[in-house]
Amino acid sequence: MYGLIIDHIATYIKEKYGESTWAEVKFVSGVTEDTFQMDKKFSEGLSHKLIWGCHDVTGDPVDELMNNIGTSFYKFLTKYEFNKVLRVLGRTFPQFLNGLDNLHEYLRFTFPKLKPPSFYCEHESRTGLTLHYRSKRRGFLHYVQGQIRNIAEELFQTEVVIELLDIEHDMNLEHIIMRLHFNNLDFNRQGTAYRNLNDSILEKVKITSDIFFDIFPFIIVFNRGMRIRNIGIGLLRVMAGIVGKKINKTFLLMRPFIRFRWEEVHVYLDGYLCLTEERHRMGDVEREKFLSLKGQMFYMEEWESICYVGIPVMSHLPQMYKSGLFINDFALHDSSRDLVLASTQQAAELKLLLHQEAQKSRNMRENMNRLKKERRRTDKLLYQMLPKSVANLLRNGESAVACCERFDSVTILFTDIVEFTKMCSSLTPLEVIEFLQVIYTNFDKIIDVHGVYKVETIGDAYMVVSGAPTKTEHDAEFILDCASQFLVEAGKMVNMSAKIPKIDIRAGVHSGSVVAGVVGLSMPRYCLFGETVFVANKMEQNSVPMKVLVSETTHNKIEESDPGLYQFEMREEIEIRDEQTIQTFFVVSRHGPPRVPSPRNCESRQDDSRNEEDDDDDLIFPGVSRRLITQLGHDLQKAGRKSPTSEAEDELKKKGQLSFTPVSDTGIERHSRNSNRTHSQDITPRNSLT
Template structure:
């Protein structure tokens, strides 16, 4: 199938449904070409696949689409000048229909590999005629209807109604009988011939007649060849006396080569092709064989000829009616499975000669170029001088070389274009992926169709929103490098993004350590609260895989959830974003900020959407004061099937370095911790305990309890002895101070010898005091004296 037909269909789809829909149809049909070269041959399956894909996407019935494809083809070929050919095929509509096969013959000059259908008219009246359509292709019935109707209206100003009388398909052939109804005013009833006056007839001797047509054939009712032209005898020896249907196969019309079928279709162009190779080709084959192979070659030739003869006689149309018998494609392929240049092809007219009671075939050899002529053993002077055969061969050779060069150049350009389009497709997919991360797919597709951004804004009466953030994020950032911060957040958000796809929620945005997702927008669902709660517990589970770079423990998050109505849509021009607006967003944020580490804090509104029957376990928290909302009754969502609440409590304890829990409370308020719990790497600590801050002079106030590290007394250094100091000074990295709220002092904040007025023999830790300022434990830092057993902070 040539690209001219495919390009016309693709152009119709783009003009009718838009380029985006046409592109979607192309992809659904699994067609990789973005455009089609008119003179290039493509797969026969492309048109059916395009029809099926277009019907599925547009919702238009396939039969209706195929008819529209046929209509579009007639107008499309006008771009290439073929409309002028359609105009001169006949003076009237009946002339066009009777000459359809001639149209395809003309097209063969430009489309050498054309496999055209066959048309035959019968039962013509003033009201119309019967048209037989035969083709090796299936599924083009409605396509042909669209073509015929459009030709009638465009070129002959004639309205044509088409009814399908019969439609039969075999494995290799489609035969359709149409009844065409139109104003056939040009038709004239046949008048019986009568000799009114006696006139003298000019007789021509048969020898002269046959000399004028060197490629003629005369065969009788028994299909025996009575005469063959001199040109035929030059390339095919011994034709006279043989069966014409065993020496030739009728390529067109698509019928069995019988007397009846020929007589019924004398107004058609006939094409015959020899069963045997030409004499010149056979001689070439023999020259290429060794003496031992000649005998087997001749035997195989005779055997093949016998098989063809038998196959030709067995060919029948299983359900033949008045349409005649159709040949079988497999048998046809057996005959023509070799190169086309090895056989002689003839095109011409069949005429019944009453005087001879025989049919005369006036043929002309089909020579595509001079190489084909040389291969078949013909020469220019073998062709008739009374028609244009010689001119066509010579002129065609010149034009063929020019066309081949132009075609090669076009194919090279098309190949580059296809490669560029494939690269463009890959880039488009990347662009779409980025776009769909910024804007939901359903909304982005609307914007790409040209809808204004304001049209995407709509009210969602019921959605559920989740906010989360990292506990102690500011302190963590102050103790690690910026690249570590980026790595930490990237690891966390990668986990969360994968979970959002799993739980069918949409990530709205991330700001710093805050993560916001929504369910119920832009795709509405009554299970929005369930999706969000499942997402929340998956996020808590994921924290066991995420490490706090500043402590080595697990990261901890707070999660808040609220349900309600929002307005959602795309805002912005340069960086458009899908945003949510409304009090629901603010309340969900407050649920997060008033929550606790590794707990899921939900509002009473969200509680109403989830049922304990679904396995959701809720614990009433009570009424809390929420900024901008006043007192609100909230709940802890303790668990759902597949999630262990105790796991989150353990993660919260390990992440904050809190003392062990017993019945949900710290043992004795404060308890002794081991060095591994405080993660005091490199410290030779006897014990680490929680103590209240010691009283210090002045206005220094340490509000939270601090970890106290008791040291083994360190020996004074030589410098200390020389200075007259008797109390030991702790070695470098021997002590750290840690706030219970997980605000630790950097490892570099070590105890150092004090300096300054009034210090006397006391040791001080200036860097520790500075650290205390940073965490907000003191308005003013004071020097902290040492004790005999170590330093207590």
């Protein structure tokens, strides 16, 4: 199937449903191309893949889609100016239908390996006609019906009602018989005028058979027994030995798709027929030596024979030369002389145009790929500054004030490097930057695993939050897991340099409500405001090296949601402000492995690990890269669970690869809760201070 039809289907989906739906349809159909070159051949089943993919994504019935796509075909042809050919195909709607086979033969010059259907009309009356549609492809009934209705309305201002009479399958063909009901105003008028003109000519004009065969040099006369009685002077020069042979043994009937027998051909009189010399088991080079004829058949009552008035089909001059024909073999009145000469030049021009079109298509694909690459880079930079959900709101035109949101339940963690000022006094500025770069890079990797969001760093202070901008009921648990991992990582950083033998950090945690939003026009940042931020900072200031100090609020939140999950050590109360005190606790250990957050909780890393092969990842896990899901899968498998990728693949298989639902949060959290009691994990580093 040529790209013209595939491009039509793709164009309809894009215009009707939008680019995002087209991307989903491509994913479901397994299609990677964005553009389809008009003269390029594609898989025969690709059109049905796209139609069914559109059905799966949009929910629209397949028959309705096929009908609507067929209805848009005439408008689509304006893109290649083929609509101009349709306008001159017939004076009336029945003539247009009878000329469709001739149109398809004309299109063979552009599409040499075209496999077009065949159309034949019969039983024409004032109220309509019967249309026979034969095709080697199946499943295009509603597509053709949509084309017929739309062309009748666009070109002939006629409303057509189509009644399906029968569907047959023979000779590897689908034969569909339809009755087209419409107001055929020209039926009686044309018949009467033709009969009157015909009678007048018969009375005044008489011609001999010799003149008849000279006028039509490629005519073939055969009788009821299908034997050739005579041929025109043009055929006589190249095929003199065929007289007396059976025409259905000498030629193949290429169009229409009927049996080459007297009874069926006689019914098809006044229709378009295409004959080709019998050439089974021949190569392409040998086939060019043989003739193909197209023309029309008439029944000659005086001769009791059928006359096939045809002309050779020549795609280029070399083919004419190989077949043994020359320009002077054509009648002077035959425009084929000019067409054959002009076809070589037109073919060269068309080849140049198609080459330019292909080059434009390649350039467009390259530009689109570069655009996607730059878009990923800018998105990555943007999402490092702002949460993805907030950045998308700002990109869509929302104001900074509109992006502000209150979060009733978040947990905030502050960490600080012990004696950082003293360390800096012994380091150069460049060494300080390198020192912080190593620490913060390791911390950034940890928050990627635990689904918390990094708010900011000020000097040696590191601030993260869980529960904002993505809400979760496990914010306190995620923060404590992250803080504990910070301590473990800091304990590993020994002998970084002669001036820094080891690193100790303090951590403080508090839970409560905050207001979050974007502040500033230049270098905008996502900030948190409220009493919770102040208290969390106080927790860090009152903590001790290599310990996590939590407030009573956070302690109670953990105990209420999952009692016994953490082991705490009660400490003294600390003063917050103006003699206001708060009970505090040290985190001692955790029972079981850390909870793994679902992908939708991983706001801080949604695009950080995206690479150039991740273009279609958002169709499976919106906003989360495939590399991230794979990493989460490894972590889950260590806990004896299936990875999110495996769960998604299983779900896709169950639903026929038609679902784009992300991995269930509930499923992940249920498995994680069941594995939380397996063993006790001591989170106090080996070199912690008591």
